[in-house]
Structure formats: C-alpha cells, structure tokens
Amino acid sequence: MAMAGRIRSSLPLLSRMMAAADSMSGQRCALRRALLCPTFSKAEVSRNYSTDLAKKVDKVKVPLVLYGGSGNYASALYLAAVKANALDKVESEFVDLVAASARSSTFSQFMKDLTVPAGLRVKAISAICDEAKFSEVTKNFLVLLAENGRLRYLDDIIKKFRELTMAHRGEVKAIVTTVIPLPPEEEKELKETLQDVIGKGKKVILEQKIDPSILGGLVVEFDMKIFDMSIVTRAKQMERFLREPITDLF
Numbered sequence: 001m002a003m004a005g006r007i008r009s010s011l012p013l014l015s016r017m018m019a020a021a022d023s024m025s026g027q028r029c030a031l032r033r034a035l036l037c038p039t040f041s042k043a044e045v046s047r048n049y050s051t052d053l054a055k056k057v058d059k060v061k062v063p064l065v066l067y068g069g070s071g072n073y074a075s076a077l078y079l080a081a082v083k084a085n086a087l088d089k090v091e092s093e094f095v096d097l098v099a100a101s102a103r104s105s106t107f108s109q110f111m112k113d114l115t116v117p118a119g120l121r122v123k124a125i126s127a128i129c130d131e132a133k134f135s136e137v138t139k140n141f142l143v144l145l146a147e148n149g150r151l152r153y154l155d156d157i158i159k160k161f162r163e164l165t166m167a168h169r170g171e172v173k174a175i176v177t178t179v180i181p182l183p184p185e186e187e188k189e190l191k192e193t194l195q196d197v198i199g200k201g202k203k204v205i206l207e208q209k210i211d212p213s214i215l216g217g218l219v220v221e222f223d224m225k226i227f228d229m230s231i232v233t234r235a236k237q238m239e240r241f242l243r244e245p246i247t248d249l250f
Helices: 003-010 012-022 026-036 042-054 068-083 087-102 105-112 118-132 136-147 151-168 184-198 231-243
Strands: 171-178 203-210 217-222 225-230
Touching: 068 087, 068 136, 068 151, 087 105, 087 118, 087 136, 087 151, 105 151, 118 136, 136 151, 151 171, 171 184, 184 203, 184 217, 217 231, 225 231
Parallel strands: 171 203
Antiparallel strands: 171 217, 217 225
C-alpha cells in the first residue's frame, strides 16, 4: 500500500481515540488542559530533542538560520534527519502526512484540539506512524510534538523544514504570480532568466500562483526580493505621477 494510503487508513483510529477521550470526567480534563501547553523555549527544544544529538552531530550545521519556535523545531528535525542519513525520506514522509491531514477533518481537529490528553495524542500519533511505516526520526519527532502540545504548528514547522532541505540541495524557490498560468515556453524562459540572475551552483524551483487582482503582467519573488511588474502596480505608479505637480523648468 502506498504511504499516502497507509496514512489515510490509519486516520480512523483517531475517531475512536477521541471518542474515548470525551468520556473522561470534567475534573480530569481540566487538570490535563492545565498541563498540556507549557511554554516551550528554544533551550527546552534543545534539551528534549537536539541536545542529545549535539555530541554526535556537532559537525552538522543547518544551512539557514531560522528563528522562532517553529524554526527551532525545524532545525532540530533537520539535524536529526541528516545524522540518520534520511533527509529525503523524512521530508517525503512529512509531505505525505501534511497532504493527508489536509484531506481529513478528523485529523485536523485532532492536531488543533488541546483538550485531547497528552497520553492519548502520543498513542494516536504512534499508531499512525506505525501504520504508515514512518522512519524513527519522523516518529520520534511527531511524538515530541504530541507530548508538548505542538502538533497544531506542524504545517509551519514543515514549511520551515523544507526551506532547510531546499537550501541543503542548493535550491532557490521563486514564486511567480500571474493572472493566468504561464505557457510552457514562457515559464521556461522565465526560469532561465532567474537562473542567470541567481547564478551557478543553485537551482531555481519555480512555483506559479494565480491572482486576477494584479490585472496582468507578473510578480516574481525569490531570495527575499520582489519584482513587481504587474499592471495594477504600474497603473498606481502612473496615477501618482499624474497627480504630482508639474515642475516649471522655464
């Protein structure tokens, strides 16, 4: 069975486990909720996951410096995956998991619901990982998130994790926004142009977005830069020019 199929087949486990959680007394649930969402600092992330690896991976460094809680988790996951020589596999597993969860309202609810006891979260996540035959790195990381009430941040964490994997492979993501999809020949030409701008040693990964509000033209975003060549922006620039007083040069 394909990985995505194994993930989907394991999601019904959540319904049964969540139903069992609803039978707990209100007093017990209140006590659980008070303990589920502790403040989790950068130091605590290191203690719980990456510090144990630090002695083994002291020569491994993240290709980008990420900030915030999600960035810390993503960096720890990257270090663990590199040490296990399983970066591509871990990335693929998380991509499949995020896609599967997006199609399951039950799983999405489970990820966000802090009233679900930590023990039940861990049990459910472990069952899903076993059913999907996830790697130990992926399973351990998901269990860590479950234990610390951070499953609701999984999408953002994996988004940052993929920034690290792309940087590791020397890939640069470029987002081009247009009114209609670019024809293949124009997409190829744009990609080649961006490749010339970025230079050798890096590979452009082009992502297209459709936004009718720009009216025409295109907007290109890559490497913290934005090139806005849309009709709506040019029209606004022209409007500002027309509203400015004419300087008397004579």
